[in-house]
Amino acid sequence: MRSVIVFAAALTLAAGQLTPDEQAVLQRISPDSLRGNLSFLSSDLLEGRATPSRGLDLAAEFIASRFRAAGLEPAGDDGYFQTAALSIREQNPSGFEMTVAAGGKSIQVPAAEASILTDKTISFENVPIVAADRELSADQSAGKVILWTGRGRRPKIPETAALVLFAAPAARPTVFDPETSSSRAFFNTLASAEAIALIKGAKDARMSLRVEPSLEHSAKVRNVAGILRGSDPALRETYVMLTAHYDHVGMRETGEDRIYNGANDDGSGTVSVIEIANALAALNSHPKRSILFVTFFGEEIGLVGSRYYGRHPLEPLAKTVADLNLEQVGRTDDTEGPQVGAATLTGFDFSDVPKVLIDAGKLTGVKVYKNEKASDAYFARSDNQAMADLGVPAHTLCVAFEYPDYHGVGDEWPKIDYANMAKIDRMVAVGLMELASDAAPPKWNEENSAASKYAAAAKKLK
Numbered sequence: 397m398r399s400v401i402v403f404a405a406a407l408t409l410a411a412g413q414l415t416p417d418e419q420a421v422l423q424r425i426s427p428d429s430l431r432g433n434l435s436f437l438s439s440d441l442l443e444g445r446a447t448p449s450r451g452l453d454l455a456a457e458f459i460a461s462r463f464r465a466a467g468l469e470p471a472g473d474d475g476y477f478q479t480a481a482l483s484i485r486e487q488n489p490s491g492f493e494m495t496v497a498a499g500g501k502s503i504q505v506p507a508a509e510a511s512i513l514t515d516k517t518i519s520f521e522n523v524p525i526v527a528a529d530r531e532l533s534a535d536q537s538a539g540k541v542i543l544w545t546g547r548g549r550r551p552k553i554p555e556t557a558a559l560v561l562f563a564a565p566a567a568r569p570t571v572f573d574p575e576t577s578s579s580r581a582f583f584n585t586l587a588s589a590e591a592i593a594l595i596k597g598a599k600d601a602r603m604s605l606r607v608e609p610s611l612e613h614s615a616k617v618r619n620v621a622g623i624l625r626g627s628d629p630a631l632r633e634t635y636v637m638l639t640a641h642y643d644h645v646g647m648r649e650t651g652e653d654r655i656y657n658g659a660n661d662d663g664s665g666t667v668s669v670i671e672i673a674n675a676l677a678a679l680n681s682h683p684k685r686s687i688l689f690v691t692f693f694g695e696e697i698g699l700v701g702s703r704y705y706g707r708h709p710l711e712p713l714a715k716t717v718a719d720l721n722l723e724q725v726g727r728t729d730d731t732e733g734p735q736v737g738a739a740t741l742t743g744f745d746f747s748d749v750p751k752v753l754i755d756a757g758k759l760t761g762v763k764v765y766k767n768e769k770a771s772d773a774y775f776a777r778s779d780n781q782a783m784a785d786l787g788v789p790a791h792t793l794c795v796a797f798e799y800p801d802y803h804g805v806g807d808e809w810p811k812i813d814y815a816n817m818a819k820i821d822r823m824v825a826v827g828l829m830e831l832a833s834d835a836a837p838p839k840w841n842e843e844n845s846a847a848s849k850y851a852a853a854a855k856k857l858k
């Protein structure tokens with residue numbers, strides 16, 4: 397790749413604006429180290445780091461080992477780990493019977509091709525089933541099984557329906573945080589392509605079904621957290637966070653390559669957190685505030701790890717002055733055109749934080765810009781949202797919002813631009829040092845109506 401450019405870029409650091417100590421630690425951010433760590437985190441053996449999974453646990457252990465090597469203080473409840481228990485709810489396979497019949501044809505759907513979650517036994521015979529791709533009235537739905545085949549937003553389906561199923565490529569267990577009720581919104585799915593085709597092609601389709609109450613068990617998952625302690629006696633009890641999610645979406649059922657490696661999403665953010673932590677830990681003189689490095693589980697299933705952190709902060713949120721979240725910082729092949737030496741932030745005008753990054757970009761040769769189309773739209777699409785909702789100024793820094801292998805099995809580590817990622821990480825490290833050294837904490841921009849609810853949440857924190 398382009399490792400030669402690294403030294404040229406490093407030399408463009410404006411002398412005088414950074415101390416020799418700071419300039420020296422930035423040299424520790426290395427494309428080879430990023431490549432080495434990412435090639436492990438996104439390897440096939442970690443099976444796409446689904447929440448929860450053995451691959452996710454292996455990734456957590458690896459991240460903790462890197463924090464340990466850097467000499468960070470453990471910040472979790474169990475060393476570097478903050479442990480949470482998730483619930484996994486699955487269709488009960490025993491006694492399951494589903495038959496779909498239409499036009500004289502009848503299909504038995506095996507338990508593995510449906511996921512129906514219920515508290516009590518469901519049992520019915522020959523109930524009409526209709527495929528729908530637009531909303532139905534209460535009368536149209538009454539007493540029927542509705543198979544939703546539409547795209548996009550999930551519809552409101554009248555409660556008069558006997559059962560609602562979503563046509564889905566695979567039937568999977570539902571994972572949720574038992575501490576929150578909102579994530580208990582389950583979606584029953586039907587994955588049998590044969591049954592879906594039969595229902596869609598018929599006007600007289602009927603379903604018979606028996607399914608016993610769902611099975612539920614719990615699994616432990618972990619956020620990984622370490623602290624670089626601040627140097628100022630007063631400000632060291634305040635915190636700047638650098639975060640990324642280390643989970644991804646796991647594996648698919650079929651295909652030659654079944655593994656969603658998630659190298660860019662968000663292995664790139666994860667190895668960047670590790671790399672920046674390792675660099676800054678070598679400072680002779682630490683920044684005034686403490687820096688809290690956290691990698692989250694469960695982003696891909698709905699910001700579950702960061703929401704968990706928000707309810708169980710390892711350091712007080714009122715003393716957490718900012719969260720800089722890293723996502724997709726490795727690929728430069730944005731679908732809108734190459735993004736080299738450039739980075740953007742979500743919610744660009746929501747707080748003072750992006751200004752600090754613009755200045756850090758000037759010192760490191762990175763253009764930090766507002767993506768007019770995507771910056772606001774993507775604010776809710778990563779873990780920064782969980783922190784922002786609680787009032788902490790929080791943004792996601794990203795190189796490419798959209799790239800060819802997004803959530804595809806081809807998101808693999810050889811496609812990352814490591815020299816560029818190292819350059820971006822140096823910019824982030826400079827911004828982080830600035831956020832951690834400035835006595836005045838960043839503020840939400842109250843004049844921006846999109847940010848006013850976060851500003852209100854920040855006031856409640858104090």
Ligand SMILES: [Zn+2]
Nearest residue numbers: 641661662723
């Ligand atoms: Zn992501």
